[in-house]
Amino acid sequence: MSNTMSEDRMWEVATIAKESFIFKYGGGHSELVKIIAVGSLGKSEYYFHGEGENSGTPYTIWYEDIDLRSDKFYKLVEVVS
Secondary structure, X not given: OOOOOXXXXXXXXXXXXXXXXXXXXXXXXOOOEEEEEEEEOOOOOEEEEEEEOOOOOEEEEEHHHOOOOOXXXXXXXXXXX
16 A cells, blocks of 8 residues: 555545445456445545445455546435335
8 A cells, every 4th residue: 555645536535435335346346345434544544444245354445446437436325206
């Protein structure tokens, strides 16, 4: 992990992660990750904790490892009939 993420990029990912319920890596990783908590170690080291929907595996995902071009965030939206 490096500290190369710009502040603008970090805040963009932070805003999306805080409003989301599920995260999915793009590409070959198929498990959905339920977002449990969003955190920071300071000095632009931001992450969220999650749990694999199928496996229950705990995940720590660093913002700088997220590619917004291919990774996806999903939030819950009420469906009104």
